[in-house]
Amino acid sequence: xxxxxxxxxxxxxxxxxxxxxxxxLIGTTQQQYSKYEMGGSDLPIRALIILADFYNVSxxxxxxxxxxxxxxxxxxxxxxDGTTTGGLLSSVLSLRAGGRRAVLEYVYLQRLKxxxxxxx
Numbered sequence: 167x168x169x170x171x172x173x174x175x176x177x178x179x180x181x182x183x184x185x186x187x188x189x190x191l192i193g194t195t196q197q198q199y200s201k202y203e204m205g206g207s208d209l210p211i212r213a214l215i216i217l218a219d220f221y222n223v224s225x226x227x228x229x230x231x232x233x234x235x236x237x238x239x240x241x242x243x244x245x246x247d248g249t250t251t252g253g254l255l256s257s258v259l260s261l262r263a264g265g266r267r268a269v270l271e272y273v274y275l276q277r278l279k280x281x282x283x284x285x286x
Contacts, residue, residue, distance in 0.1 A: 170230050171205050177221045178203075192216050 168176070178188055189199035192213040201207035209217075218225045223235045241252035258269050 167230050167233060170209070170228060171203055173228055173230060174209075174217070175203050177217075177223070188217070191220060 186196040189196045202209045224237045226232045243251045
């Protein structure tokens with residue numbers, strides 16, 4: 167997994183922003199933000215939350231604890247019939263390993279079906 171330093175820099179560069187742009191967003195100087203990106207200083211929690219909201223990613227993603235970029239808003243998103251993404255995820259995680267495997271197999275098969283249907 168990537169480090170917080172790599173993630174912060176990557177997200178900023180993907181949007182063609184300068185360190186001074188992000189520094190202004192979190193209420194600090196470009197020099198201080200540079201220290202965050204270089205590992206010379208720890209990013210304050212307040213800044214972490216602001217950046218997660220700005221980039222629309224989870225704080226765990228920013229911290230390098232997960233590869234899943236989706237933030238909290240994605241978990242609240244309605245999937246279908248009043249079920250949220252978070253609810254769907256919780257349902258899958260509540261299954262035993264065999265059940266989880268079956269869900270993944272079904273998802274894979276559904277993707278193949280949709281690809282096939284698109285080609286018609």
